[in-house]
Amino acid sequence: MKIAIAGYGVEGEANYAYWSKDPANEITIADNKEIPDRPVPDGVPTILGPDAFERLDGFDLVVRTAGLAPYKIKTDGKVWSGTNEFFAKCPAPIIGVTGSKGKGTTSSLIASILEAAGRKVWLVGNIGLASLDILDQIQPENLVVYELSSFQLWDAERSPHISVVLMIEQEHLDVHRDMAEYVAAKANIAKFQNEEDLLVFNAENEYSWSIAEGSRARKIGYPSDQTAHVRDGAFYYGDQKLCSLDALKLPGVHNQANAIAAIDAAWEYVQDPAAIEAGLSSFKGLPHRLSFVRTVDDVEYYDDSIATTPGSAIAALRAFDKPKVIILGGSFKGSDFNELAKEMTHHDVQAILIGDEAPTIAEALRAVGFEKFEIIENATAEAFTQRAHELAKPGSVVLLSPSAASFGLFKNYKDRGEQFVAAVNAL
Numbered sequence: 001m002k003i004a005i006a007g008y009g010v011e012g013e014a015n016y017a018y019w020s021k022d023p024a025n026e027i028t029i030a031d032n033k034e035i036p037d038r039p040v041p042d043g044v045p046t047i048l049g050p051d052a053f054e055r056l057d058g059f060d061l062v063v064r065t066a067g068l069a070p071y072k073i074k075t076d077g078k079v080w081s082g083t084n085e086f087f088a089k090c091p092a093p094i095i096g097v098t099g100s101k102g103k104g105t106t107s108s109l110i111a112s113i114l115e116a117a118g119r120k121v122w123l124v125g126n127i128g129l130a131s132l133d134i135l136d137q138i139q140p141e142n143l144v145v146y147e148l149s150s151f152q153l154w155d156a157e158r159s160p161h162i163s164v165v166l167m168i169e170q171e172h173l174d175v176h177r178d179m180a181e182y183v184a185a186k187a188n189i190a191k192f193q194n195e196e197d198l199l200v201f202n203a204e205n206e207y208s209w210s211i212a213e214g215s216r217a218r219k220i221g222y223p224s225d226q227t228a229h230v231r232d233g234a235f236y237y238g239d240q241k242l243c244s245l246d247a248l249k250l251p252g253v254h255n256q257a258n259a260i261a262a263i264d265a266a267w268e269y270v271q272d273p274a275a276i277e278a279g280l281s282s283f284k285g286l287p288h289r290l291s292f293v294r295t296v297d298d299v300e301y302y303d304d305s306i307a308t309t310p311g312s313a314i315a316a317l318r319a320f321d322k323p324k325v326i327i328l329g330g331s332f333k334g335s336d337f338n339e340l341a342k343e344m345t346h347h348d349v350q351a352i353l354i355g356d357e358a359p360t361i362a363e364a365l366r367a368v369g370f371e372k373f374e375i376i377e378n379a380t381a382e383a384f385t386q387r388a389h390e391l392a393k394p395g396s397v398v399l400l401s402p403s404a405a406s407f408g409l410f411k412n413y414k415d416r417g418e419q420f421v422a423a424v425n426a427l
Contacts, residue, residue: 172333
């Protein structure tokens with residue numbers, strides 16, 4: 001086949017490695033940068049420059065990288081993706097997880113429960129292994145847990161056997177044309193399911209409901225007294241007590257909701273309370289997700305750099321019944337900060353605002369009468385951490401939970417979190 005690898009970053013490199021295994025394939029690398037993010041292998045033809053994706057006629061297959069919108073590719077061949085390839089070729093059942101936030105945690109909890117029950121599990125997607133890298137190792141009796149973003153699902157032609165749709169809120173509007181397109185991409189996780197498949201969805205979220213209405217699968221809306229839920233300080237499935245809430249080592253009611261979704265998704269394979277308890281308790285959390293850093297002068301510091309939406313910052317605020325200092329702001333991706341501003345009025349909290357979104361967040365805060373904030377221009381991690389240290393009172397919590405993307409000030413959310421952790425450790 002004549003194949004164009006469209007977009008040559010980390011994922012494009014993995015796509016090239018996969019399709020170049022067949023020596024009969026003629027591969028060209030296309031990228032809208034004159035110098036792609038990853039070095040192009042010697043001797044491989046290239047199409048480079050701002051209009052590269054519009055010059056892809058003559059290829060049988062154009063394999064797009066996840067963040068590249070399908071409609072930006074002009075070709076007379078078929079537009080494809082690593083996700084589509086994996087869905088088409090994977091011999092084992094797939095449990096797919098999507099949502100605006102919580103995908104990584106929920107996927108990890110599902111995998112942990114399944115592993116505690118003795119199953120061989122492959123955790124793939126942004127949170128795990130690159131799916132195509134391990135495709136040839138997967139056996140039919142294994143299980144795959146796949147964390148799926150809207151970018152990966154954009155042009156998906158199949159849906160997983162079990163799909164999980166978490167809370168969805170306004171996000172990635174710097175890439176998607178509007179909220180309808182964002183939700184439609186997410187909806188592909190359930191769109192192609194049949195009556196033998198299962199859809200677990202957040203019954204308290206209107207977007208998740210709308211996705212569920214478009215699926216033919218069996219449906220579990222969570223939380224529900226009929227399935228997984230929290231009651232009297234414990235996790236239950238229907239009337240069956242599973243384990244104490246203490247088994248879950250992650251703070252916040254939002255993580256209890258992630259655990260409920262994970263139990264619902266894993267229930268088809270694991271109904272043993274001891275395995276569920278072991279799976280929940282063995283997972284200690286992911287980096288940069290409301291992760292405890294250290295205590296300084298009786299103030300607890302938490303790295304929640306993954307919180308790139310207002311909803312995730314709201315969840316972080318609700319996780320602690322203590323006075324708080326929260327660091328908010330970053331680069332633009334079309335978020336609405338009005339609900340976050342209202343939530344701030346219900347907490348003993350001071351805010352430090354940073355990045356391009358600082359004025360927008362400040363406007364939302366002023367609109368609800370919240371004035372306990374300050375803006376730091378061109379903030380470094382050292383600067384906003386030091387200022388948070390000065391503002392925090394003994395017995396309080398400092399949260400890096402920005403509710404915005406990291407670009408401009410940092411390379412990505414990991415870089416932001418790592419710099420914050422280093423600044424806290426230097427206090």
